[in-house]
Amino acid sequence: xxxxxxxxxxxxxxxxxxxxxxxxxxxxxxxxxxxxxxxxxxxxxxxxxxxxxxxxxxxxxxxxxxxxxxxxxxxx
Numbered sequence: 871x872x873x874x875x876x877x878x879x880x881x882x883x884x885x886x887x888x889x890x891x892x893x894x895x896x897x898x899x900x901x902x903x904x905x906x907x908x909x910x911x912x913x914x915x916x917x918x919x920x921x922x923x924x925x926x927x928x929x930x931x932x933x934x935x936x937x938x939x940x941x942x943x944x945x946x
Contacts, residue, residue: 893928900924 890911898906901921908915
């Protein structure tokens, strides 16, 4: 009964976790697993400077996606 009273279905949160893990793995693979020392969903430690450009490009794509969503929803 409590699940029905929630504002958002639990499956949305499960999808969010799965999607964030997929994004994380994709960034690790672009950097190169042999260069990654540590990583979790909000940080990555790696050897060399090539990974910085990869992360900056990924963050730019995410920012563009958020801007598109915010324009449609009239949010800031």
